[in-house]
Amino acid sequence: MQTPKTSYIPCPDCKGQGYVNRGLSKRAKQRYQKALEVHRRFPSNPKPVKPKAHLQPCTTCSASGLIPAAQPPVPDTNTFPNVAIIGAGIGGMALAVACLHRGIPFTVYERDLHVDARSQGYGLTLQQAHTALKGFGIHELEDGVVSTRHLAHKPDGTVVGEWGMRKWDAGTHTTAKKTNIHIARQALRKTLFDQLGEAHQIQWGHQLLGIQPTDTGALQLHLEVDGTSKTAHADLVVGADGIRSTVRTMLLKPQLLPLQYLGCIVILGICKLKALSEVESPLLDSATVFQTADGTARMYMMPYDRESVMWQFSFPIPEDQAQALSALGPEALKQAVQHRTPWHAPIPQVVAATEPGLISGYPVYDRELLTPDFTKNWGNCTLLGDAAHPMSPFKGQGANQALLDALALAKRITKGYSPAKTFKASNLRKRVLNKFETEMLKRSALKVTASAKAAAVLHSEKVLQERDGPRGGVSKK
Numbered sequence: 001m002q003t004p005k006t007s008y009i010p011c012p013d014c015k016g017q018g019y020v021n022r023g024l025s026k027r028a029k030q031r032y033q034k035a036l037e038v039h040r041r042f043p044s045n046p047k048p049v050k051p052k053a054h055l056q057p058c059t060t061c062s063a064s065g066l067i068p069a070a071q072p073p074v075p076d077t078n079t080f081p082n083v084a085i086i087g088a089g090i091g092g093m094a095l096a097v098a099c100l101h102r103g104i105p106f107t108v109y110e111r112d113l114h115v116d117a118r119s120q121g122y123g124l125t126l127q128q129a130h131t132a133l134k135g136f137g138i139h140e141l142e143d144g145v146v147s148t149r150h151l152a153h154k155p156d157g158t159v160v161g162e163w164g165m166r167k168w169d170a171g172t173h174t175t176a177k178k179t180n181i182h183i184a185r186q187a188l189r190k191t192l193f194d195q196l197g198e199a200h201q202i203q204w205g206h207q208l209l210g211i212q213p214t215d216t217g218a219l220q221l222h223l224e225v226d227g228t229s230k231t232a233h234a235d236l237v238v239g240a241d242g243i244r245s246t247v248r249t250m251l252l253k254p255q256l257l258p259l260q261y262l263g264c265i266v267i268l269g270i271c272k273l274k275a276l277s278e279v280e281s282p283l284l285d286s287a288t289v290f291q292t293a294d295g296t297a298r299m300y301m302m303p304y305d306r307e308s309v310m311w312q313f314s315f316p317i318p319e320d321q322a323q324a325l326s327a328l329g330p331e332a333l334k335q336a337v338q339h340r341t342p343w344h345a346p347i348p349q350v351v352a353a354t355e356p357g358l359i360s361g362y363p364v365y366d367r368e369l370l371t372p373d374f375t376k377n378w379g380n381c382t383l384l385g386d387a388a389h390p391m392s393p394f395k396g397q398g399a400n401q402a403l404l405d406a407l408a409l410a411k412r413i414t415k416g417y418s419p420a421k422t423f424k425a426s427n428l429r430k431r432v433l434n435k436f437e438t439e440m441l442k443r444s445a446l447k448v449t450a451s452a453k454a455a456a457v458l459h460s461e462k463v464l465q466e467r468d469g470p471r472g473g474v475s476k477k
C-alpha cells in the first residue's frame with residue numbers, strides 16, 4: 001500500500017468546483033435590462049432570456065477545485081450519501097479519488113482480487129481528460145509519453161498526411177499541455193490508486209450480483225466473495241463496471257439497448273523496443289504516432305511507454321468470425337495480422353517481434369445512446385464510463401469520458417449537499433443524479449456517435465485521401 005505524495009481538500013473559494021460564479025458582466029446586465037424594457041413597452045417583441053452568469057476559473061486552485069493539505073478530509077457521513085462504487089477500472093478508481101478529496105464517504109467493490117490481477121494491457125491517449133486530471137490531484141503523469149508527430153500512410157509507406165506539433169511549430173512547442181499524452185491503461189489506473197493511499201476503501205474480490213431497495217431508503221448490495229455471499233449497504237450505487245455492466249443490466253431490462261456490433265475486430269499488441277534493436281525507423285522514436293491503411297484494414301501505432309510501442313490492427317469481419325478469431329488466442333491473432341500486413345517497415349518487423357503474451361483481440365461494440373428518459377426512474381443508482389456509454393476505441397475517448405464523468409459526479413454531490421442541506425434518500429435523484437446524467441449523456445453522446453462513425457470511415461477508401469489532419473473526422477486513433 002502506498003501513501004499519496006500529497007493529500008488534497010476542496011478549495012474553500014470555489015467549494016471544490018474549480019469555477020466561481022462572478023455574476024453577470026455589467027454589459028450583459030445592461031443588454032438584458034434594455035431588451036426587457038423593449039419587451040415591456042412593445043409586448044410583440046419576444047421576452048429576452050436572462051443570460052447565465054459567467055463561470056470563471058478559480059484562481060486560488062487554478063481551476064482544479066483542490067488545494068494541498070496534510071490529510072484528506074474526514075468522510076462526512078452526515079452531509080453526503082454513502083457511495084458504493086461498483087468496479088475499480090478507470091472510472092470507478094477516479095470516482096473514489098474524487099470522493100476522497102471531497103470528504104464523500106465511499107467503498108469500491110471490485111471483482112478482481114487485486115489491482116494487478118489482470119494484465120489490463122493497452123495504451124490510452126489522454127486528450128481533454130489530461131487537463132481534468134488536476135481535478136484528481138494529478139499534476140504530472142510520470143509514466144506518460146508525449147507525441148509530437150502524427151503520420152498517415154498507404155501500405156507502401158507513401159505519406160498521405162502529417163500533423164502535430166512538430167509540423168505546426170517546427171518543434172518549438174512540444175509541451176505536454178498542448179499535445180496528447182499516451183499512457184498505459186494500467187499505469188493511469190495505478191496513478192489513481194496511489195492517490196487513494198492509506199485511505200483507500202477498495203474491497204477486492206467482491207463481485208456485485210444484485211441490488212435491492214430497503215425500507216429505510218438505503219440500498220442493499222448482494223455480493224459474492226470467494227464463493228460465499230455477503231451483503232452491504234449504501235445510499236447511492238454507481239455502476240462503473242464496464243461495457244458488460246451488471247448494474248446497467250439490473251436498471252434496464254436486458255433486452256433494451258443491447259450491445260451493437262460495429263463490424264470490425266481490433267487486435268492489439270505491445271512490442272518492446274529492445275526487441276527491435278535491428279530496426280532503424282524514425283516512426284519508432286517514442287514521440288510519433290502513425291497509421292497505415294489500405295482502404296479496408298488499418299494499423300495504428302503509438303508509444304505505449306518509454307520502452308515499448310503499442311499497435312492496434314483492425315479490419316471488417318462478420319461478428320461470429322470475430323468472436324471465433326478472438327477465442328483462438330494470441331498466435332492465431334498474430335498470424336491474422338501478419339497475413340494482412342505485408343506493408344512498409346517497421347510494421348512487419350514490429351508485429352513479428354511482439355511476444356504472443358502481449359497480443360489480444362476483441363470484436364468492437366457500442367450500444368444505442370441512453371437518454372435521461374431511461375435514467376430518471378433509476379432511483380438512487382446511476383452509471384458512469386463504459387457502463388453508461390460504451391464506444392468504439394477509434395476516437396480514443398472512452399477513458400477520457402470516464403474520467404470526466406467521475407469528476408462531474410463528485411462535484412455534483414458536493415454542490416447538492418452542505419451541512420445546511422444534508423443528504424436525504426428522497427432528494428438524491430433530484431438534487432444530484434438527474435443533473436449529472438443529463439450533462440454526462442449529452443457530453444458523451446457526441447463521442448459515442450463520432451467513435452461509431454470513425455469505425456466505418458477508418459476502414460474505407462476515405463482514409464486514403466491526402467490531408468494533413470486526423471482521418472475519419474476523428475481527432476485520434
Ligand SMILES: Cc1cc2nc3c(=O)[nH]c(=O)nc-3n(C[C@H](O)[C@H](O)[C@H](O)COP(=O)(O)OP(=O)(O)OC[C@H]3O[C@@H](n4cnc5c(N)ncnc54)[C@H](O)[C@@H]3O)c2cc1C
Nearest residue numbers: 087089090091111125208241242385386396397398399400
Ligand atoms: C483497444 C482499446 C484502446 C482504447 N484506447 C483508448 C484511448 O486511447 N483513450 C481513451 O480515453 N479510451 C480508450 N479506450 C477505452 C477505455 O479503455 C475504456 O473506455 C475505459 O477503460 C472504461 O473505463 P470504465 O471504468 O468505465 O470500465 P473498465 O475499465 O472496463 O472497468 C470496469 C471494472 O468493473 C469491474 N466489474 C465488472 N463487473 C463487476 C461486478 N459485477 N462486480 C464488481 N466489479 C465488476 C471490472 O473487473 C473492471 O475492473 C480504449 C479501449 C480499447 C479496448
